[in-house]
Structures are given as structure tokens and as C-alpha cells.
Amino acid sequence: MDEKITEASSKDNYRQEPKVGVYVCHCGGNISDIIDVKAVAAALAKYPGVTVAREYAFMCSSNGQDLIAEDIKNLGINRTVVAACSPSLHELTFRNVLQRAGVNPYLHEHINIREQASWVHKLDHAGATAKAIRLAQAGVEKVKRKDPLNAIRVAAEPRVAVIGGGVAGMRAALSAAGKGLEAVIIEKGPGLGGKLLGLGKMYPSGEEGPAIAGKLEALVRADKKITVHTGADIDFVGGFVGNFKINFKNADGTSAQVKAGAIIMATGYQHYKPAQGEFGYGEDANVVTLPEFISLMKNSPAGRLEYSGKEIKSLALIHCVGSRQVEGVHKPQADGKINDYCSRTCCSSALYAANQVKDKYPGVRIYDVYRDIRTYGMQHEEYYDKASKDGVLFLRHNETDQPVVTSDRTGHTVKVKDVLTWGEELEVKADLVVLVTGMMPADISLIRSQMKMPIGADRFLQEVHLKLRPVEMANSGIFIAGTAQYPMDVPEVMAAAGTAAAKAAILLAEPDIPLEPFVAVVDEHKCTGCGLCPAECSYDGALMMAEKNGKKVAVVNPALCKGCGACVAVCPVRAINVAGWTLDQFDAMVEAIAKE
Amino acid sequence: MKVNPELIDEIKKYGAFDISACFNCGNCTAVCPLSKEDSSFPRKLIRAGHVGMEDKISSAIEPWHCYYCGECSATCPREAQPGEYMMALRRYLIAKYDITGLSKIFYKNGWLQTWLALGMLAAFYWLYSSYTGDFGALAGKIELAFPVYVTIALGGYVLNMYRYAIVKPLGGIKASLKPAHIYETLVHGFTQKNFNGCEETDWTRWIAHLLVMSGYVLTLLISNLHLLSPLDKHYGAFGPVSLLVWYAGLAILVGGGIMSLRRMFKSAESSKFSHPSDWLFVVTMFLIGASLLFTHYLNVAYGPQDPLLAKVYRLNIAIETVWILLIVPFTKWIHIFFRPLAVYFQHVKKEAEAGTAFTLNIGAAK
């Protein structure tokens, strides 16, 4: 258990006589068109414990907020109920009003009479009004029983650990260091750069992969705030936001540990490796993958596209190999799943490669066998455009009619049921077949299982919300950068890594991290030490049995507890509660709603 | 089917340089006012070209339905110029139908035909000028020989077109004897009516064509029937023959002028890409009109003995000779023959598919 966690005690109006102010909002007609808000306010004004009840057009407006602040100042209101919209919209607004007026912000209760009453009972005005009154009364009962709470503050290591030293990891470390944080890159390979080290000319800039990686590496190496560990074999990742620990073995076998306040996962992807015999791969030397082809092209002499000493005069590209797989058509991977996602970068990359071939060796015939062309990126459509204009012939199949590759002495034949040629079975001859392989998630099972990191259906790491919180994981303090999250190209990786670093920097900006106080709290006098609750908790280290004052009791780690309440449900003596949502409060609310 | 990427390279030699850019979206087919469900173009023909379906291309009738209104080219998101591709296909097909192989050589070698035309013009003018006998009588014989030559040349084309479009793909000699089909074919022949099928009718272009066409047909009548003997007779300014000549000459000049201006300023899609042979066609037509008018003017004004008239008339006949020998069989001019035929062949194909075509089974007949 970490001693750095502090729960600041409060000296506020705890145990003061509750003086509740109730505020009913019209929501500009959203509520008041259905509900008789005056009647609600009148009913609440008479309710025990309520000092004042008012209604107003827009409680969230600055005039509405002032109304509450005035009552706190003039009438000594020390608890508030706002009956209005959804708490997810404005609960924080009103908590802040209390805070500014010198009242503990958690002594507020937000009651939703819009979604729960006016919007769902449009045809029953009297019923909606009666329901609103009950809900508001339950809110009063709850708020009367509330205790002041304070944000939990966790002291944080002012350091970010970046796992993976590809372009994503390097960019994230550089951005974090730029914001004044210490950054530690932990890379399992012998050097920095990830997959870029194995790729040739890359879109959009036309620079060589190793050159791009080299530029970033030079910056990383020059930055005094960044430490790099290569050849690092991670064997343990643990802790919680602000206090993570990562143990690993160095290449020379020695052990090392990095402590960090936040972790950025930049573990990248792995190239899809076709199965033995998939489109002839592994059986026929002239069937290669796109990354293999890109390096082959790099080593080919000017004026002659060459592969193992022979001139290549025609080549066929087959898209979506190992990506966008279809149940029943493709063999599942080792884990029984198919890769049904699109690898996103391969269309652009394949066409970019085709264009390079056409530029360098204009005589080479290129056939492009595809299902859809997804050149989605900024100006990537031009690669497609150029390839067409330069005479690359596109053949399109649908998802169930996969192309077939056969080889004999005369070369390789790709058969395609071409939907563009009204379903005609077309055959092309090619000296070389290039399988446009995509991305698979990197194997990070050890780290993932130790930290219970969520993954999506595609088995890449999953963010909380792709639009609203795109680089954060559900595990607080862990962020994702780059292709560990989903297939991206380098420009996208850079943007994502910069964002992840910014998020980590915001988190670690102050020496301690404030967390919501809605965590489990054990009443040590009541707890019998039965040990039932820890078994219920799904968050490692959040709830444990321990000796305290010579007694075995349940002990909560507020930094790890998610406030889910699973433990509360099993305690036979009501000794454990989630702060702000106690069983006593619920009892009182239910009674207020159900009373005759 | 084995893909043959060389076909499209071959077609590109006849124009359509941008057609590789096509990505098969089908917009062109959607906007084409003449494409129908049972003869859908241009996308299908573009695709057939891309993958190298040589049989499909050489038996295609659709290129003859297209009047190059240019709507497809204006709509194509890839600027692949499908209208120009249809034009290139027509050139490609003419080269196929042409047994002499000359069309092919001319189309592929931009200005060759023009130089040849100039050379021939000079040679014939010299030849006619050095003729010491009665040139008026000779001119009459030459003019009467024109229809014979043209019939032979066109007959070759038509037979070959029939072979490619009907006999080869349908595996036999097929025909449709339905009066409606024959009537429609004739109507198309005289009116070139699909011209107006294009949605945004290009009236200037249509009028220009009508002028040129009518002027030309009249000129044809005047020369082939040998209506004029300017070296022997003195014509009045308003006699019936003179009126015909004035109209024919002016119609050609005005219509041809409009067409040349458009070509020069490329105001319409259909005039954006000109093959040198298109120019040759327009310019020669222009010259025929001009020399005809000039000849007749000299005759009316100064009588048949005018020394300048003797020269201009020889030039006029020389131009007509080059026109008949070199221009008629080997430029866009013959399109007017293929269009109505295509309408007819389309019917034959449909009838053949339905099994109702008139069929002549040579050899296989019991």
C-alpha cells in the first residue's frame, strides 16, 4: 500500500443543521411546458428540512447561479437540490456554485426532472408534476444525509514511462520532455525506430523509413530529459495512476525498474505474416509481402527491377491480405479470430510502391487486384489517380470471390472474378506476386494481463471513447500512442503520440493528482473482518484485508477503487459504503419516493 | 479470359490519351443520353479496352451510336475523356474495317495524310493544267468516275463492318427484314437524327452540320451528275443551276467556318481534341465550297472563255479529286455511313439474340 495517498480532512459544515435550498428549473419550457414548476416549488417549500424552494427559467445561467449563491449568503443554505436537466450536463456547474460560495461542493444533489419526467410523460402533465415532486423530495432526503467530501489526492512520480521506441514512442517522449516531464523509453528491440527501420521510401514525404526514424532518434538522444533503455524485456508492470512501476531485464541480464506517474503504450503493431500456402506464400519464392517488396525495390538496380537475379517485367499486387477477413472465407488466426479490420495504410502504401515502380521502371506491367481502394489520407487519392494514369490495371473482386494464384513453369497466374468486367473471370500473368499485407496487434499479452488493459474486437488496445477521449485507456494514467491502438500511418501516429504526451503532461502537471472521492469507505467499527468483500472486487489491489489497530478489517486503496459498489452488495453488516452513495441515503430516497 | 494490356495501348494510338485514368465509376454511362440498357456505353467499352477484350471491341456497334456530345467527358471525375475514347474507337474500328490498311497508317501518323493531300493536289493540278485536250470533256468523265470509286471504297467498308459486327460475333450471316428496322435505318441515314438526342442540344453545332451536309450533298449532285460545264456554257446569275451552286457553296463556307472556329477555340467538348485528319476534312470541304463558288462567279461574270476561270476550274476539279480519293474514304466523313448502319446492326443483334433474325446458313444448311 502506498503511503503517498492523502485524504484531506474537511473542516466544513459537517454536522451542521441541514438547511436545504431547492431550485426547480424551467429549462426554457423543456420542463415547464409539461410540469407545473410552481407547484413543485410550493410542495418542496413545505417539505421538512427545506429552508427555501424557488423556480427559475434557466438555473444554469449566471442569474440562476447567483440566486443560489445569494441564498447561501443570506439564508445560510448549506445543502442544495437542483431539479433540472441531466446531472451529466450541469451537476458540475452547481457544485462549482457551492464551492465558490464556501460550501463543500459535494453537498449538492442534482435531480433530473427533464429526461425522467417532462420528456417521458409529455401527455400526462399532472402525473409528471407529481413525479417531479417525489424525485425532488428524494433528493432532499439524500442531501440531508450527505457528508462533505474532498477530492482524493495522489502524489505522483513526475515521470512518464513510454513502452515501445518506434516513431510513436519517440514522438511521445519528445513531446512529454518538451512539456518539462522526464520521459523513459523502454524498448525491447536493440534500437529505436520500430518498423520504419525495415521500410524503404514512405509516403507522403518520400523519405526513407530509417531516415525518418534516425531524425527522431537524434532528437531523443540529445534530450537530457529522456532516458532510453533498449533490449529491455519487461517482466512486470504494476501500480496505479501516479505510481506505476515497470520492471525489466536489460540485454545483459541485469534487472532494472522504472517508476512513473503515467504510462504511454507505444508498442506498435506486427506485420501480418501470411499462412503457409496463402496465395502461394512460403511455397513459391516469387510470392512476397508488401514490406518484403518495398525492401526488394530499394535494392533493385536502376533500369531493371530485379528479384533474386531475375528481371521482373510484370507484377500483381493483391490487396487486403490478412486484413478485412471474412468469416467462413478466411482461416482464423492462431487465437481463433479473424482480422476483420482494415489496416488502413496498405492501400496507400501499395499504390505508392506501384507508382515508384512505374517511375523507375516504366515498362513493368502492374496489375492491382483489390476489393476496395481506401486511400483515405490527405491527398492519398492522388496515388490512386497517378497509378491509373500510368496504366496500372485495376481488377476488383468481391469479398467472397477471393483471387487465386497458381504457378507453373511459364510463371504465375492470378485469377480474378472481376466485378468491373461484369463478373468475368480474368487471368493475368505476373513474374512477381506481391501480397499487400496489413497490421496485426503487437504481442503484449504480459503487460496487458498484468494491467487488465482493455482491447477492442480487433485486439488492438482500446481507448475510452474514440471521439471524446481518443488516447486515454480506461486504466487511469495509461495512454496510447500510435499503432498500438489501431492501424495508422506515420503522420497520424505523430498526432496521436503528441496528444498522448499532452494528456500525460496535464495529468502530471502538479505534484499530486486529484481523483473523484466516490470510493469505498469501510466503517472499521462495524467491519467483522469476514473477508467476503475483497473477493467481489475486480480491481487488483483496490480492496484487501489487513490488520488495523489489532483488528482484521477490509482496507480500500482509494487510488485503485473505481467506486463500482460490488463490495457494498455483499457486506452482511453494512460496513462498507461508496462515499456519496451510501446505503442510508438510498434507503431514505426509496422511502421518500414510495411513501403514501 | 486472359487479360491483354496491349489492346489499350493500341487504341490510345488513335486518340483517347487519358483513358487509363478511368476508374470505372460509371458516371459517363449514367449521363450519356444515347446509352440504353441494352447497349450500355461508354464505361463497358472502356473496361473492355482496359482488359483487352479485342473481340468485344472490334464487334462493337456502340461507338457509332455516340455523337460526341461530350456530356460524358464533362462529367467524368477523372477527366478520362470518355467521349474522346469513343471517337478513338471509331477511328480504331474504321482502321479495322479498312482493307487497304491506309486508315491505320493515316490515323497513327498525324500529319502524313495532310502532306499527302497537298502533294496530290499539286500533282493533279499540274496534270490537269498540262492536259492539252478538251478539259471540259475530261472533267465530265472524271466527275462521273467519282461515284464508282466511292461505291467500291464504301462497299468494302460496309462489308467488313458487317463481318466484324455481325458475322463474327453471331457466327453467321444474319439480317433483319422488318420494314420498321429498314425504315429507321434510312431515316437515320438522311437526318443523322440522334444528334439531337443529346440532352443539351448544341444548336450551333447542329446547324453547322446541317449546312455543311446539305451543301455537300448538293455539291455531290452537281458534280456527280455533271450539272456544270463552266468551260462550255455561260450561266446566268439566277438560273436554277446557279441558285443551287450559290446555296451549296455558301452553306459549305458558312457551316465549315463555324466548325473551324469552334475547333480553333475549342468551345465544345467534342472539339477539344482534334486529330489532324479532322482538320483536313474541314479545310478541304471549305476549299471545295470556295473553289466552286469562285469558278461559278467567274463564269457568270466573265463567261466561259475567261483565262482565270480555266485555272480555277482545274483547281476545283483537282481538289475534288483529292477529296474523293483521299478524304472521303479516310476521314470522319464516312461516319455518316456507319451511323445508320449501326442502328440497323443493333436491331439485327437483338433479333439474333431473340432468335428471330433472318439467317443464312452457308455450309451448315441441310
Ligand SMILES: Cc1cc2nc3c(=O)[nH]c(=O)nc-3n(C[C@H](O)[C@H](O)[C@H](O)COP(=O)(O)OP(=O)(O)OC[C@H]3O[C@@H](n4cnc5c(N)ncnc54)[C@H](O)[C@@H]3O)c2cc1C
Ligand atoms: C507495409 C506497410 C507499409 C507502410 N508504409 C507507410 C508509409 O509509406 N508511410 C507511412 O506514413 N506509414 C506507413 N506504414 C505505417 C507505419 O509503418 C506505421 O505507422 C509506424 O511504423 C507505426 O509506428 P509505431 O511506433 O506505432 O509502431 P512500431 O513501428 O511497430 O514500433 C513499436 C515499437 O514498440 C516496440 N515494442 C513492442 N512491444 C514491446 C514491448 N512489450 N516492450 C517494449 N517494446 C515493445 C517494438 O519493438 C517497436 O520498436 C506502413 C505500414 C505497413 C505495414
Ligand code: SF4
Ligand atoms: S487499406 Fe486497403 S489493402 Fe489495406 S486492409 Fe484496408 S482496404 Fe485492404
Ligand code: SF4
Ligand atoms: S467499490 Fe468496487 S472497486 Fe471499490 S473496493 Fe468496492 S468492489 Fe472494489
Ligand code: SF4
Ligand atoms: S464484507 Fe463487510 S464485514 Fe466483511 S470484510 Fe468486507 S467490509 Fe468487512
Ligand code: SF4
Ligand atoms: S465517368 Fe470517367 S472514370 Fe467514370 S467510368 Fe466514365 S470514364 Fe471512367
Ligand code: SF4
Ligand atoms: S459523347 Fe455523348 S453520346 Fe458519346 S458517349 Fe459521351 S455522352 Fe454518350
